[in-house]
Amino acid sequence: MKRHYNYIIAGAGAGGLSLAYRLSESSFSGLRILILDGDPKNKNDRTWSWWEKGEGLYDSILENKFQGIQFHSASHSRLMAADPYAYKMIRSQPFYDLCKKAVADCDHIDYVSSHATHIEEAEDLVHVRAGDEAYTTDYLLKSFPTEEMDYSDSLYVSQHFGGWYIKTDNPQFDPDVATFMDFRIHQKDDTRFFYVLPISAHEALVEIAIFSNDILKPENYDVLIKDYISEYLFWEEYQITEREYGVIPMTNYPFWKHNTQRVYNLGTYGGAVKPSSGYAFSRILRHADRIAKAISEDKPLASTYKSYQSKYLLYDETLLDVLLLQKKSGADIFSNLFQHNGAPDIFSFLDGDTTLKEEIKIFSRMPKLPFLKGFFRQLG
Ligand SMILES: Cc1cc2nc3c(=O)[nH]c(=O)nc-3n(C[C@H](O)[C@H](O)[C@H](O)COP(=O)(O)OP(=O)(O)OC[C@H]3O[C@@H](n4cnc5c(N)ncnc54)[C@H](O)[C@@H]3O)c2cc1C
Structure with missing residues (x-):
């Protein structure tokens, strides 16, 4: 007989494990x-940074x-206080370890190291096969696509990046200050910036992020990082x-249309990536909170998923319109913003x-014409 679960979480990345961490609380032990x-x-395999109050x-x-x-x-440089926020940084392994330990310590969550290979939705449950095992569940929450994503009617650009963790003999960094965006580098025809996240006076992550669909090979990011270090960090x-490399989709694609009565998508494929910035981690954590609350109530x-479809989506679309359709300089826009x-x-x-x-x-402080044009085009 197939083992039945109330919820199957397929995918133990940021989306799946942050939800599992919330559901490991004793109030969900039933x-x-x-x-x-x-x-x-x-x-x-990745470093997450995000801002948070308290x-x-x-x-x-x-x-x-x-x-x-x-x-x-x-055109300008500015050092700002983050208060009342702090800009936080974690690496994925401690996150995976913490969440997996919480799951292992509770009796109501099982963890099986197999990919879901077959998913079939019936009227009142979902059949899931993984390895040689077959399961049924009331709800499946998954972090990978099972259908083709056709982005052709959407605004879409990849945010791709490459970074180095670096150690220096002499103290080079102020560990209290994150270089959030550095647009001084040559912009080519896209939007590109560096960020520098110190871990101590001697160690930092130095990473370039590029908004374009022309994904580079690791060695191409490496050249850009080397040049940045010698030109700006001296x-x-x-x-x-x-080293770390990655790609994030920045798009207004309605990922939630792939949700069904019993199968829901989490993380990137649940629409958690902010279309205008590529930040996803804090949205993933907040989505985990909302799901846990919905389950308990x-x-x-x-x-x-409603908050992903608010007026802020229109603001994101406006910025993507300005950058992608009107081809305005991202460096100028972010410079203006800051x-x-x-x-x-x-x-x-x-x-x-x-x-x-x-x-x-x-x-009102952004270039008026492009933003008004983008706003009304995306509204209509
Ligand atoms: C290198 C990198 C750095 C990033 N840095 C930041 C950042 O600083 N700040 C920020 O806000 N966002 C960041 N992001 C964006 C986003 O936060 C991450 O991509 C985040 O990991 C997305 O979570 P996820 O759960 O959707 O995907 P993932 O974390 O990639 O997890 C997906 C999981 O699904 C599993 N899986 C796939 N297929 C199956 C299957 N058939 N069955 C079961 N499991 C399966 C995979 O093994 C994987 O563990 C970054 C992304 C990358 C790639």
Whole structure:
């Protein structure tokens, strides 16, 4: 007989494990939950940074936390206080370890190291096959696509990046200050910037992010990072201890249309990536909270996707329109944004926590014509 679970979480990445971590709380002990993922999730395969007010669920495993936010562009540089936010940074392995330990310590969640290979939705349950095992579940929450994504009717650009963890013999960094965006580099025909996240006075992650669909090979990012270090950080001596590369979709594609009555998508394929910035981690954590709340209150899971479809989506679409359809310079736009607004104002705007008055203030200082054109085109 197939084993039955109330929820199967397929995919133990940021989306799946942050949800499992919330559901490992004793208030959910009446549920039977299964996690499936064939990847051992035992590596530092990514670094997540995000801003947050006050204490957070993952503070015990932070790699670092910054109170200062540095912005650079060709026209100006500005060091800002993040307060009341802190800019936080964690690496994936401590996150996977923490969540997996919480799951292992509770009796109501099973973890099976197999990929889901077959998913079939019946009227009142979902059949899932993984390895040689077959399961049924009331609801499947998965972090990978099972259908073709056709982005052709959407605004779409990849944010791709490459970074080096670096160690220096001499103290080179202020561990309280994150270089959030540095646009001083040559922009080619796209939007590109560096960020520098120190871990100590001697160690930092130096990473380039590029908005374009022309994904580079690792060695091409490496050349750009090497040049940036010599031109802007002025070090001659350093060791590269680790490297990371990745791609994130920035799009207004309605990922939630792939959700069904019983199968819901999490993380990137649940629409958690902010279309205008590529930030996803804090949205993933908040989605995990909303799902846990919906489960505890017996509310439909579909309701947890509503915030992705708010007026902030229209703002994201406006920026993507300006960058992709009107081909305006991202460096100029972000420079303008950081010249007229402090880091906390920008963080709360990107989080969707602003009032209409605050939003009008932010937009009124942007280049008017392109933003009005983009706004009304995306509205219509
Ligand atoms: C290198 C990198 C750095 C990033 N940095 C940031 C950042 O600093 N800040 C930020 O906000 N966002 C960042 N992001 C974006 C986003 O936060 C991450 O991509 C995040 O990991 C997305 O979570 P996810 O659960 O959707 O996907 P993932 O974390 O990739 O997890 C998907 C999981 O699904 C599993 N899986 C796949 N197929 C199956 C199957 N058939 N059955 C079972 N399991 C399956 C995979 O093994 C994987 O474990 C970054 C992304 C990358 C790639």
